[in-house]
Amino acid sequence: MSIRHGLLALLDQGPRYGYQLRSEFEARTGATWPLNVGQVYTTLGRLERDGLVEPAGEDDEGHLFYAVTEAGRTELRQWFDTPVPRTNPPRDELAIKLAMAVGVPGVDVQAVVQSQRRHSMKALQDYTRLKAQALNAGEQQSDLAWLLVLEQLIFQTEAEIRWLDHCESRLAQQAARSAPAPAPAPPASTTGRPRRSRI
Amino acid sequence: MSTTHTEPRPPVLHLDQVSRVHGHGAAEVHALRGVELVVHPGELVAVMGPSGSGKSTLLTLAGGLDSPTSGRVLVEGAVLGELSRKQQAQVRRRSVGYVFQDYNLIPALTAAENIALPRELDGVSGRTARREALAALEELGIPELADRFPDDMSGGQQQRVAIARALIGDRRLVLADEPTGALDSTTGEAVLAVLRARCDAGAAAMMVTHEARHAAWADRVVFLRDGRLVDQSVSRDAASLLVAAATNSVKGPGE
Numbered sequence: 220m221s222i223r224h225g226l227l228a229l230l231d232q233g234p235r236y237g238y239q240l241r242s243e244f245e246a247r248t249g250a251t252w253p254l255n256v257g258q259v260y261t262t263l264g265r266l267e268r269d270g271l272v273e274p275a276g277e278d279d280e281g282h283l284f285y286a287v288t289e290a291g292r293t294e295l296r297q298w299f300d301t302p303v304p305r306t307n308p309p310r311d312e313l314a315i316k317l318a319m320a321v322g323v324p325g326v327d328v329q330a331v332v333q334s335q336r337r338h339s340m341k342a343l344q345d346y347t348r349l350k351a352q353a354l355n356a357g358e359q360q361s362d363l364a365w366l367l368v369l370e371q372l373i374f375q376t377e378a379e380i381r382w383l384d385h386c387e388s389r390l391a392q393q394a395a396r397s398a399p400a401p402a403p404a405p406p407a408s409t410t411g412r413p414r415r416s417r418i
Numbered sequence: 419m420s421t422t423h424t425e426p427r428p429p430v431l432h433l434d435q436v437s438r439v440h441g442h443g444a445a446e447v448h449a450l451r452g453v454e455l456v457v458h459p460g461e462l463v464a465v466m467g468p469s470g471s472g473k474s475t476l477l478t479l480a481g482g483l484d485s486p487t488s489g490r491v492l493v494e495g496a497v498l499g500e501l502s503r504k505q506q507a508q509v510r511r512r513s514v515g516y517v518f519q520d521y522n523l524i525p526a527l528t529a530a531e532n533i534a535l536p537r538e539l540d541g542v543s544g545r546t547a548r549r550e551a552l553a554a555l556e557e558l559g560i561p562e563l564a565d566r567f568p569d570d571m572s573g574g575q576q577q578r579v580a581i582a583r584a585l586i587g588d589r590r591l592v593l594a595d596e597p598t599g600a601l602d603s604t605t606g607e608a609v610l611a612v613l614r615a616r617c618d619a620g621a622a623a624m625m626v627t628h629e630a631r632h633a634a635w636a637d638r639v640v641f642l643r644d645g646r647l648v649d650q651s652v653s654r655d656a657a658s659l660l661v662a663a664a665t666n667s668v669k670g671p672g673e
């Protein structure tokens with residue numbers, strides 16, 4: 220997450236001081252990426268060093284304001300104009316976990332998949348509740364920004380669950396291939412008759 | 419907080435160790451195996467699982483459209499299998515709204531007539547039933563379809579009419595099989611918001627869906643596999659709701 224460009228985007232709307240930047244950033248991202256004020260000041264320091272922002276005076280209460288420079292505006296436009304690179308897929312712990320689980324004796328990959336699915340589904344339910352609240356809330360710009368961030372989380376989590384569903388059917392397919400003889404019925408069957416495999 | 423003691427309201431739906439076997443002998447299929455599921459007033463439950471895992475069977479049993487091979491289905495405390503055919507039909511008409519996967523609209527009736535039909539069968543006057551039907555169409559954002567026939571509607575429009583038909587009247591239990599299957603992303607979401615609002619107002623609903631994003635509107639997502647409930651995911655808010663349903667006595671209808 221680019222705090223640098225986030226702060227530049229906020230300053231592009233007019234001079235602001237550190238604490239203000241922090242609360243506006245969080246209002247827009249719904250505290251999905253909590254920032255501490257120290258991070259804000261460190262980032263402002265680097266932006267100033269690089270000539271992208273400059274001090275813009277103090278108010279009566281001693282708040283130190285910053286403003287974006289021309290170079291800062293150019294940098295910001297460039298950021299908006301450049302797609303976020305996907306050349307290096309993010310290292311996904313879940314993908315690694317499943318890749319490792321396959322073939323490790325004693326690890327029930329189906330169970331790993333299901334426990335992850337439950338976990339991700341719960342997160343998705345919680346995001347969806349927040350979204351329903353956001354939809355019922357006002358129409359401020361920060362609400363719309365928060366809604367977009369939430370929906371990104373929702374779509375990402377959904378994609379993960381779809382991928383888990385896919386993993387499950389892939390595993391079932393592999394299992395069917397490597398074991399042509401039907402597995403015995405689970406003990407819970409009260410009739411004791413062999414289970415029909417479904418189509 | 420002090421509440422006067424009243425009888426706890428029964429769950430809207432209780433599947434009590436329900437199994438369903440289709441066919442006989444070599445063709446026998448165990449569609450459901452010992453499913454135990456309780457749905458409380460105010461709850462929206464989503465059912466997920468691979469195709470063939472028993473989702474539709476679960477829904478038809480809950481709606482009294484099919485009977486279990488063993489176990490009991492209770493709707494608002496009444497065991498469906500112990501009711502007369504007439505009483506069962508009444509439960510299906512008054513208490514349960516059912517959205518079929520293939521909509522099941524009557525081709526010779528307009529949208530409004532399709533929706534009003536269950537109310538008219540219940541003895542409500544034609545005018546009242548039509549007014550309620552128009553309100554249901556409004557709720558689903560399709561008032562302009564009132565006088566159109568099913569054949570002149572898209573799949574998505576028919577689906578929303580079928581949902582309106584299931585919501586009309588004071589249905590305590592809404593059952594929906596893939597209610598968003600034919601809808602685009604935002605329309606599907608609007609339908610879920612309607613279901614959600616119904617549940618927040620005290621009804622209960624159970625829907626089958628393949629889409630995790632849609633299931634996530636539910637308080638509880640149950641996972642079916644090979645006819646068994648293998649797991650469930652309960653949202654944070656719903657967890658407290660379930661505790662409340664289990665421990666508090668809910669105000670009875672007489673108060």
Ligand SMILES: Nc1ncnc2c1ncn2[C@@H]1O[C@H](COP(=O)(O)OP(=O)(O)O)[C@@H](O)[C@H]1O
Nearest residue numbers: 417440441447449468469470471472473474475
């Ligand atoms: N009327 C029926 N006769 C025979 N088998 C059926 C019948 N209905 C469903 N089944 C079987 O029961 C299983 C569960 O079906 P269903 O409940 O439709 O699953 P889902 O809705 O999850 O796809 C499947 O194996 C299906 O083939």
Ligand SMILES: [Mg+2]
Nearest residue numbers: 473474475519
């Ligand atoms: Mg089905």
